[in-house]
Amino acid sequence: MVRRLLKNNFTEVFSMKYLAAAIAAGLAALAASWGNGKVISKTIEGIARQPESANNLRSTMFIGVGLIEAVPILAIVIGFLILFL
Numbered sequence: 555m556v557r558r559l560l561k562n563n564f565t566e567v568f569s570m571k572y573l574a575a576a577i578a579a580g581l582a583a584l585a586a587s588w589g590n591g592k593v594i595s596k597t598i599e600g601i602a603r604q605p606e607s608a609n610n611l612r613s614t615m616f617i618g619v620g621l622i623e624a625v626p627i628l629a630i631v632i633g634f635l636i637l638f639l
Contacts, residue, residue, distance in 0.1 A: 571636055572637070574633075574636050575636045578632055579626065579629050579633045582626040582630075585625065586626045589622040590619055593619055593622065597615040
């Protein structure tokens with residue numbers, strides 16, 4: 555029965571794959587932008603409180619932003635896997 559349903563609704567299955575890939579990439583981008591905003595705002599607050607530690611805070615911020623940006627990259631890879639496999 556499942557094969558018959560998939561055979562009749564084959565275009566719906568493909569459209570769901572596209573929708574799943576778009577949702578995965580979109581939500582990951584949304585979460586990463588929110589996370590980057592939080593990290594950068596807290597870094598600016600810390601630099602405003604203690605200007606002498608600006609170099610340490612800035613280098614830590616760049617590491618954090620890089621780790622946060624890894625999430626949407628992985629989501630795009632997962633989206634491509636959904637689409638092409």
